[in-house]
Amino acid sequence: MIFGLALGSWTLAKVESYIGVVSYHRPHAGYRTECRNTAGVWVGRSSLLTHFRSVKNSRLTRVDGRSARVVAGSEGYELALLDVDAVQNNWFTVSDVLPSAGARLTASAAVRGSGLQTKFGTSLLGIYNKGGRYRFDATAPEYLDPEEQFGIVVDEGNRLAGIVCAFDEGDDDIPPTLEIVPSTLIKAFLDQCRAGTSIGPASLPFKLQAATNRSMRKYLNVDEISEGSLVIGRDEPETEEVLLSIAEHKVNADGSLSGRDFEKALVFPDYLASCLSPGDSIAVTMRRDGNTYEQKVQLEPWVARGWYGNQLPSESPWPDFEVVAGLVFTDLSAEYLNEFGESWRLVAPTALMALTGSEQSFAAVVLSEVLPDESTVGYLGIRHSVLDTVNETKVSSLAELRRSLQVVPDSFTTFRLLNGLQIVMDTNSLDSSTRRVLKAYNL
The missing domain is CATH 3.20.190.20 (N-terminal domain of MutM-like DNA repair proteins)
Known part of the structure; x- marks a missing residue:
């Protein structure tokens, strides 16, 4: 998976030296993630640049007639970084196929407009749906949080491959949260919207968390990373289980995945979010009471529970x-x-x-x-x-x-x-x- 943040008003020369590997927190999900062997871009505060390693194998090129810098990642990825508005207000069709591991993406375009300006100099845009055709709208929805920024990743056919969002946690010691939303989920989400509706990027990261992500967390009841292993508990909280592997990937001591196609991949369960879909069946290996078990888990769409059922009773069908x-x-x-x-x-x-x-x-x-x-x-x-x-x-x-x-x-x-x-x-x-x-x- 490729991560790229919207570059906003930053120039390529400024961003060039900051290309590397980023480590980030996801406090709302309760775990820390390190993205390694992945080409990424960081345009945040200088106090956070320690979270990067240099990527030297980059070159200048032109994408859509514009100057861009291409970064060759260690897994064969190519990521072109544009400091210009490449797709604003252009209509596009969401790709049905999310690029798999090793796929070649040739453009990660900053999306800028006249909407709300963030501290990073990036405008926030909405997505407009018109009969199955989608467009980035330069008018930011009113409810957007000004601390968010938003970018896109397009494939070599100029189709949308994913949306990248960053959330500033308001702490100089904690890098902003990064989210990448695959196009398959974006398409499923937009298909539910009536033509003419506008969707703000503020609703994307949380509403478009992969169903695989949610269903696996619910099934495994992931609590914390403890003592070098990802400790999980299911129906019996007094019994600890240690997750050993998932979908043929070994779970490392810090909760990340390794094996097969990756030296070190995205931390569980984000890998599932990018590679699997509801209905897929995966093998999960775990150790419980000294014994090793393997079980097939079929991923189901995650449906939010009726959290307010007994908490917020009301005698009226209309709010006061x-x-x-x-x-x-x-x-x-x-x-x-x-x-x-x-x-x-x-x-x-x-x-x-x-x-x-x-x-x-x-x-x-x-x-x-x-x-x-x-x-x-x-x-x-x-x-x-x-x-x-x-x-x-x-x-x-x-x-x-x-x-x-x-x-x-x-x-x-x-x-x-x-x-x-x-x-x-x-x-x-x-x-x-x-x-x-x-x-x-x-x-």
Whole structure:
């Protein structure tokens, strides 16, 4: 598999010396990954460049009439890096076949547009579906996290082979998370979307995790890497099992895979995500109580569980709302998520889906809408954000929000969102602004 980050406004000369091997964390999945023998590009902060080894066997060439640098990876990969917009707003057809190990990819193109700018200088784009034909849309969806960046990988036929995303974890000591989403999964996802729908890249990494990835983690109940082996537990938590191999690949002490085609491949279970599909059967070898067992596991599509079933009961088919000036708040509930349609697990904003993955009961208030009004000037584009505090008072329900608004000691009311953004409004004009918005929008 080939990793490449969108280069944004960085020049080839700048990126050239940073080509190498990247090690990265995936905190939301609970494990660390090292991508070795894989050509990659890193354009992050200088404090993270220690995670690279130089790749010297690169050469200059031209791709689609543009200057590019080709990196020959140790497994025979060729990756062409472009510092230009190669496919923006071009319609394309998603490839039905994901390039296999050793396949030759000739272009990894940065996708840039006039959308939201990240700290890396890369614009975030959406994907637009029109009757089975897809296009990168230069208008970023409003709910995108500005700390994300997004790139694509195309094969030599200029077909989409995968999407690469990076997430900044906000810690100088932790490299951003990298995700590569294979084209087969992208196609399956886009096929579920009605023509005319726009999909933001923020929804891609989590919604398009391979079904193989999810089903294997569920089956094996992967907990942690401990004492040099990947320790797993299935139905009997008191009994430890050690995973020895999967699909003819030996599991190394750090949880990575080796053997067959690779000296060292992607850490389990990402290898499955890139090479297998639901319905495939793989051999898993494990050691349990001193004995070695081999079992065939058939991979099944992963379906999100109804996490809110008993946690967020409701007596009404419609969510309750609180309008404050042009801000519309609601409880994070089953009813609210259902407003995204039957496929809410795929299309709801990533920040909300991250909360729904919690194993514990929780409550949260969502800024579901920002209505255009003089009170909300400068605050558009932050809908679907989670509310954290009001005037430094923690808020986790509409009832708490209403109580906090009744006692406002300051001249300004400050709404702090979970992503760190703040909305500051004049306390004395809140009531009049709310009445104006309710009347204007017939609420």
